[in-house]
Amino acid sequence: MFKLPNPVGAVSEFDQTARALMEQTSRSVIYVTCASWLALQMIVGTFASDALSMSVWATMPILALTAALALRLLSRNLLLAQACWQVGLAAAVTMAVSLFRRPEVALLYIALPFMAVVSTGWPAGALAEALIAVAAAMWMFLPSPLLSPSYWFAIVGGGLFAGSIGWASSRSLYLVTEWSLQSFAQARQNMAEARQHRAQLAQVLQDLDRAYYRLERTNAALVAAWRAAAEAERSKAELATNLSHELRTPLNLIIGFCEMMVTAPQKYGGVVMPREYRSDLNAIYQNARHLMGLVNDVLDLARIDVGRITLSREPVDMAALAVEAADMVREYIEAKGLELRLSLSADLPVLYIDRLRIRQVLLNLLVNAARFTEQGFVELSARSEGDAVRLAVRDTGRGIPEERLPKVFEEYSQDNTGSAQGWPSTGLGLPISKRFVELHGGRMGVESTYGAGSTFWFTMPVRLPEERQEKRPRLIQAEPLRQVAPHKRVIVVVAPEARLLSTAQRYLPDYQVIGAPTLEEAVTMANDLGAVALLAGEGQPPPLGLNEQTLFLACTFPDFRRAAAAVGARDYLTKPISAEELWGAIEAVDGHIRRVLIADDEPDMVRLLRRMLTPRIAPAHCLEAYTGREALNVIRQNKPDLLLLDIKMPDLDGQAVLSAMAQDPQMADIPVILISAHDPNELGVRFGSSLYVSRAGGLSLGELVRGLEANLNALAPEWH
Secondary structure: OOOOOOOOOHHHHHHHHHHHHHHHHHHHHHHHHHHHHHHHHHHHHHHOOHHHHHHHHHOHHHHHHHHHHHHHHHOOOHHHHHHHHHHHHHHHHHHHHHHHOOHHHHHHHHHHHHHHHHHOOHHHHHHHHHHHHHHHHHHHOOOOOOOOHHHHHHHHHHHHHHHHHHHHHHHHHHHHHHHHHHHHHHHHHHHHHHHHHHHHHHHHHHHHHHHHHHHHHHHHHHHHHHHHHHHHHHHHHHHHHHHHHHHHHHHHHHHHHHHHHHHOHHHHOOOOOOHHHHHHHHHHHHHHHHHHHHHHHHHHHHHOOOOOOOOOEEEEEHHHHHHHHHHHHHHHHHHOOOEEEEEEOOOOOEEEEEHHHHHHHHHHHHHHHHHOOOOOEEEEEEEEEOOEEEEEEEEOOOOOOHHHHHHOOOOOOOOOOOOOOOOOOOOOHHHHHHHHHHHOOOOEEEEEEOOOEEEEEEEEEOOOHHHHOOOOOOOOOOOOOOOOOOOOEEEEEEOOOHHHHHHHHHHOOOEEEEEEOOHHHHHHHHHHHOOOEEEEOOOOOOOOOOOOOOEEEEOOOOOHHHHHHHOOOOEEEEOOOOHHHHHHHHHOOOOOOOOEEEEOOOHHHHHHHHHHHOOOOOHHHEEEEOOHHHHHHHHHHOOOOEEEEEOOOOOOOHHHHHHHHHHOOOOOOOOEEEEEOOOHHHHOOOOOOOOEEEEOOOOOHHHHHHHHHHHHHHHOHHHO
16 A cells, blocks of 8 residues: 655554444444345345345355354454355355355355455555355356356456455555654654744743843943943042142242243342252253153143043254163162263154153163162163164163063052152153153064163164155244144144143144234145144134135134133133233233232142232232132222132132122122132133134035044044
8 A cells, every 4th residue: 555754653543443344444344234134134124035035145144154253253353254154145145046046146255355354454455355266266266157258257357346446545544544643743853843842932931031131131231331421530530630720830939930030030139049059950951840740741631531641742853862762861860879871872863752751761671770789880871763763761670580571561559669759750651661662663672681680672663765865853833834744644723822822732733733923824834734633713704815625624723812702701820820921911901900810729820820910910919819719709899900810729710710700890890810820721621612713715525424424523523
């Protein structure tokens, strides 16, 4: 029998189902046959003679006995039950042929192959076909033949036909059954796979729940980290503010009094200072100014939003810078009994670098060398190496152990076993120096043999060959025509104040910024120098005659006086201030100044400002106040012509004093000059509300898109 491919376990299940189907079919065939035989017997008994009726009833016991035996054996042994049934049925037909002596009765043999095939299968049908062929032949070869050869062929042919019909019908039935079982098995397998997939899905959902929980925890941790970062940023800003006041104020006093003693001795009654004092005082003054520059840099790191250190590049003669740094520490080195040597090549180029920071690098290396050297010398050398300048500081000290060399440039990594008398260390000098060098595109390293000294070196790249031809540093001044480095992009700024030009140069380190006092001069200068941009004030229309390829930008650039005006003052001076700066701001105030109020919480700062005002304003007209409330009381009692106001004061700060003055008509017209150690940016003043960019030659689509992208990234950084 033809079978379709079965899944695992389907064959045994089919055998069980087929056996049950055969048992049910055999039982049905036996019942139907017995019922038909009984019905035939009743019909014959009703319409035939008594003799014929008795002959029909004679076969009934054999048929009944055979049926009962077959039904009993059917549930135990299907083949044995079928064999008993086939033999008994053949015997009943043979008895009927013998009793009736008619060849038509022998045609009942034809039903045997059909029953055998339907109930047992085609092997049983073949066996039944052979059985009826033998039985029919027996009747044909008796001395008095009952069947003719034609009947024999009819019985055998009819048996074959009936068996074929039974095989065809049973085959279809079994095939449908097999297909049903296969479909059921496939459905059951699919259901098992579905259950497995559902279990996997449940596991995935459980994993997703755990992942979601971990994600929520991570988000909570990120929120906490963000809040901690915001708190750290706020703390950093507060630290910068506190440091600005705590460091700048005393440094301002040192610088201010030193400057007064050195440059204006007449303010001390004409007393002549001894030469030795004057030399030492000048050293204090120079180093205090250097320290103030470093303090400004540290504060910039915490205050500027740019996210990187700004380099104030300028042309610097490396030989002159090396000599300057050596002179600053010469007394310290020689006081330890050491020799300071200089080995400088004659062909050192002029480099475009930040003078203050590279000088600090040299000072750090020289001081470190002297700290750990007890006898011998400290040598500073500089020479050209290809497209770079190599500077090195070598000493004859005790050197650095090999295992400590990798940690030399780590923060707060210092060797406290050496002598540090006269010049304390924080462990930040070398890391900061290395960072300064790398910001310039250079490298820094160390070579040392323990017990034989060390050599710290760094390189400064020469940006372009044109720079090597420059032998002297040039100061940036507002001139109609000038020579600029060919490799630098030039920006011309309409900057009436020198402070504005300095600010622009500091925050645009990759450009050469040139100032012009008026817009007309700026246009001429931009055209002559081929400037990439001209920067003017907000609201200024594009000027005529500007080169078509030069960008014109109009915005409100950071301006000290504009920042002061935003809070109600005339000017803003940052410490340290000189007498010239103070009088320049006073002269810019309209009106005749006879009486000045100095409001500052530092008595020494008040004394310094009084000293600066002495040549032009009598001491009796220099009023003093040390708190904000005291300043308001003094103004009400003795209305001054000018107020010099500190931003940070106890009880009421400078902004609160300005607010109170603005609300009082008697004080609102008093001009105020703010003097503080803080940058104007800390006042929270925003500079302008628009940035206008234009170019006479027009903008291409690509330039417009890139300009939009640059502005969006700069002005909406939280989405970048």
